Amino acid sequence: MIELKNVSKFYYSKGVIATGFSKINVSFNIGEFVAITGESGSGKSTLLNVISGLDTYEEGEMYVEGAETSHYLEKDWEVYRRKYIGNIYQNFNLINSYTVYQNIDLILSLNGIKKKERKKRILELLKRVDMLKYKKTKVSKLSGGQKQRVAIARALAKDVPVIIADEPTGNLDKRSAESIIELLREISKDKLIIIVTHNYEQVENYVTRKITMHDGKILEDKKITPVKKEDYALDKYNFKNIGLFDKIHLGFRNTFNILTKFILLLAVYSFVVAALMGEYSFFKQGEYETSKEGSNYLFYDTDDHRIIMNKNDGTSFSKEEIDNIKKLNNIDYVIENDLTSDQNNEFVTGDEKTWISALVRSDTRFKKDGIKGRVPEADNEIVIEGEKDDYIFQQNEDLIGKELYLYDAWNGGIDKSYKYVVVGIRYRAKDEPYMDQLKVYAKDKVLDSIKNNTHRFYSTLTIDYFNEIVESNIYNMNLRVVPNDWVCAGCAFIPEEDNYRCEKDNCVNKTINITANNIYYTDYLSVRVEKTYNKKNINYVLNLPNYNKEEFDFRYNNVIYVNPYDYNNLFNKDTYQMSIYVKDINKIDNTNKVLEKMGYNTLKMKDTLYNSPYSRIVRVLKIFVTVFLVVVLFFISYFVIKIILKSRNIYFSILRMLGASKKVCLDLLMTELLVVSNISYFIFLIIAEINRKGIINIGFINTVNNYFTRNDYIILYLIITIMSLLISLRYSRKLFKDSVMNTYREEM
Ligand code: ADP
Numbered sequence: 052m053i054e055l056k057n058v059s060k061f062y063y064s065k066g067v068i069a070t071g072f073s074k075i076n077v078s079f080n081i082g083e084f085v086a087i088t089g090e091s092g093s094g095k096s097t098l099l100n101v102i103s104g105l106d107t108y109e110e111g112e113m114y115v116e117g118a119e120t121s122h123y124l125e126k127d128w129e130v131y132r133r134k135y136i137g138n139i140y141q142n143f144n145l146i147n148s149y150t151v152y153q154n155i156d157l158i159l160s161l162n163g164i165k166k167k168e169r170k171k172r173i174l175e176l177l178k179r180v181d182m183l184k185y186k187k188t189k190v191s192k193l194s195g196g197q198k199q200r201v202a203i204a205r206a207l208a209k210d211v212p213v214i215i216a217d218e219p220t221g222n223l224d225k226r227s228a229e230s231i232i233e234l235l236r237e238i239s240k241d242k243l244i245i246i247v248t249h250n251y252e253q254v255e256n257y258v259t260r261k262i263t264m265h266d267g268k269i270l271e272d273k274k275i276t277p278v279k280k281e282d283y284a285l286d287k288y289n290f291k292n293i294g295l296f297d298k299i300h301l302g303f304r305n306t307f308n309i310l311t312k313f314i315l316l317l318a319v320y321s322f323v324v325a326a327l328m329g330e331y332s333f334f335k336q337g338e339y340e341t342s343k344e345g346s347n348y349l350f351y352d353t354d355d356h357r358i359i360m361n362k363n364d365g366t367s368f369s370k371e372e373i374d375n376i377k378k379l380n381n382i383d384y385v386i387e388n389d390l391t392s393d394q395n396n397e398f399v400t401g402d403e404k405t406w407i408s409a410l411v412r413s414d415t416r417f418k419k420d421g422i423k424g425r426v427p428e429a430d431n432e433i434v435i436e437g438e439k440d441d442y443i444f445q446q447n448e449d450l451i452g453k454e455l456y457l458y459d460a461w462n463g464g465i466d467k468s469y470k471y472v473v474v475g476i477r478y479r480a481k482d483e484p485y486m487d488q489l490k491v492y493a494k495d496k497v498l499d500s501i502k503n504n505t506h507r508f509y510s511t512l513t514i515d516y517f518n519e520i521v522e523s524n525i526y527n528m529n530l531r532v533v534p535n536d537w538v539c540a541g542c543a544f545i546p547e548e549d550n551y552r553c554e555k556d557n558c559v560n561k562t563i564n565i566t567a568n569n570i571y572y573t574d575y576l577s578v579r580v581e582k583t584y585n586k587k588n589i590n591y592v593l594n595l596p597n598y599n600k601e602e603f604d605f606r607y608n609n610v611i612y613v614n615p616y617d618y619n620n621l622f623n624k625d626t627y628q629m630s631i632y633v634k635d636i637n638k639i640d641n642t643n644k645v646l647e648k649m650g651y652n653t654l655k656m657k658d659t660l661y662n663s664p665y666s667r668i669v670r671v672l673k674i675f676v677t678v679f680l681v682v683v684l685f686f687i688s689y690f691v692i693k694i695i696l697k698s699r700n701i702y703f704s705i706l707r708m709l710g711a712s713k714k715v716c717l718d719l720l721m722t723e724l725l726v727v728s729n730i731s732y733f734i735f736l737i738i739a740e741i742n743r744k745g746i747i748n749i750g751f752i753n754t755v756n757n758y759f760t761r762n763d764y765i766i767l768y769l770i771i772t773i774m775s776l777l778i779s780l781r782y783s784r785k786l787f788k789d790s791v792m793n794t795y796r797e798e799m
């Protein structure tokens with residue numbers, strides 16, 4: 052069955068060559084019970100290891116059932132071991148953290164045997180070695196004799212033809228030793244048993260052959276009793292590979308089976324997960340902050356949550372459309388007339404002593420913390436927000452309660468048609484944006500009234516007389532249009548000195564056409580000139596309050612006074628452009644897509660911001676540092692995990708001795724690491740959720756919660772998973788770099 056011809060085994064260690072045995076010629080057959088004796092160092096163990104396929108040989112040829120083996124690769128030896136060899140060792144080589152049952156289950160699982168069949172077999176075997184009542188006991192708790200019984204049961208578990216036992220009784224007391232030998236004899240009938248022993252008397256009654264070794268050579272090979280040659284039918288045993296489910300099951304068992312190892316691994320992984328999450332979220336926070344930075348020359352309100360939108364066809368938004376937009380997901384609020392967001396407005400007291408230049412914001416966006424006074428309730432109530440040391444607050448201790456008007460350069464000064472009352476002030480915190488900008492928070496009604504001014508402010512007026520066309524805008528303010536109650540509807544009062552602009556130098560009763568044109572719309576107003584005015588009669592004609600002759604030229608002259616109704620028709624328009632503000636900045640792209648699909652033109656405020664080249668360099672550096680830190684983290688954790696896994700070397704060596712392939716070992720380790728990494732990952736998710744609920748408050752987890760999108764969670768999950776895979780791969784590659792025996796020896 053097994054035949055060695057001139058086989059030699061040499062050991063190379065540190066440049067020294069030692070002979071394990073040399074030029075051995077021997078053959079073994081089924082049915083034999085062979086005892087090998089000889090003094091220590093004579094090469095007995097070496098011979099057994101070579102026969103077992105646990106170690107390689109350098110010279111000669113070993114035949115298995117007539118076939119050469121010198122060309123065998125590690126894979127072939129694995130198959131050989133699985134098919135032919137059951138080993139019993141002096142030091143048992145059981146998995147100490149497994150129970151008796153699990154130890155035998157392991158080898159049967161590795162050979163792809165179904166659970167039900169395994170159970171039947173294990174119970175049979177345990178009964179045979181008289182260990183049934185210990186089946187649930189951990190191996191580490193057994194005595195030496197009991198351990199060796201389990202080892203024998205394991206060697207018998209798969210029905211192999213060859214049992215090789217290297218001093219199986221060496222660590223046992225006399226009585227245990229006897230019962231072990233008796234057990235080996237019982238099983239020897241249809242097998243080849245090769246046993247190395249120091250104590251030949253113990254076995255002499257049973258053996259069929261005695262081999263004595265000396266100095267790496269066979270000194271004597273003596274047949275004691277004749278053996279009838281038996282053929283061993285190898286194919287009666289069907290070799291399969293371990294199934295996926297059993298592999299996962301084993302992987303799970305290994306994960307939890309040594310508690311300290313599990314806790315250590317979990318601690319390392321939790322550290323890795325937390326560190327990765329922390330580092331990555333700080334990076335994301337930085338990215339986010341940079342994306343918010345920068346400026347542009349068009350908009351004051353550079354809030355990155357803002358999307359500006361208008362309609363493709365240039366018409367205004369209907370109420371229904373606005374309502375539909377408000378109903379979308381992720382919409383925090385809508386500012387219908389968003390020009391107010393980007394335009395400073397002047398507020399002034401009636402005595403013109405206090406001036407406030409501020410952006411006007413919807414009170415829905417007001418941060419209430421730290422407010423003095425109260426929030427706006429009535430439509431004309433406002434609060435003012437700014438830097439604490441702003442001139443306005445320094446000079447006006449009694450700001451609350453003050454009545455303010457809009458100052459309107461176009462409209463000839465203070466617009467007394469609407470009165471605002473300050474009901475609260477708030478000092479901005481240092482870390483809030485727009486530090487030097489005052490803001491007025493007001494009800495939407497106020498915003499609406501300001502909208503008219505805005506429309507007019509940005510309009511170019513074209514006034515068509517008969518003789519002349521005059522253009523007027525903020526850059527070139529030739530003529531203004533101002534509402535006045537004393538002018539009849541469809542009428543206009545114009546300066547007397549403008550008569551020359553009409554036919555025959557007389558405009559009265561002639562029609563003039565006024566066109567207002569801005570980025571949103573163009574509209575027309577036709578009015579008949581009812582009267583002309585001059586410095587002397589203006590107050591009589593138009594009944595101006597607080598009229599002061601001195602101011603006629605710059606304030607009251609060069610104005611076409613029209614009826615407020617006509618004026619409103621020209622400037623009080625619907626919403627042509629509006630801004631929506633999203634709730635979740637991470638979903639702004641989605642929201643934007645939805646709006647585009649609805650047919651609107653959109654502009655994300657984020658995209659209008661301009662960053663300096665300097666900040667782009669900083670960004671590249673940040674990416675570099677983050678990647679560097681992740682790589683460093685990876686290696687630190689790799690080395691720590693490697694140290695922890697060192698304690699697993701014995702386990703995987705034993706697995707290899709039992710015939711497990713590299714792939715099986717890799718898969719088992721991978722399962723183990725994946726289970727731990729998943730647990731740490733989900734522990735983190737749970738902690739993050741608890742943090743989100745406010746039960747605990749951990750700073751960096753807040754950052755994670757704020758800046759992580761679903762994709763980030765997936766990316767980090769993949770990084771951690773890939774890390775586990777790489778570690779498993781590296782570990783198993785190292786484990787299988789050498790022969791089983793060399794790997795095993797290193798661990799002993
Ligand atoms: P035995 O089992 O009969 O006591 P061994 O097979 O263990 O003897 O050893 C045979 C010879 O090989 C001895 O001279 C021993 O020193 C040498 N040897 C055994 N294992 C190694 C090894 N791993 N490296 C170097 N030499 C070894």
Ligand code: MG
Nearest residue numbers: 092095096097
């Ligand atoms: Mg030995």
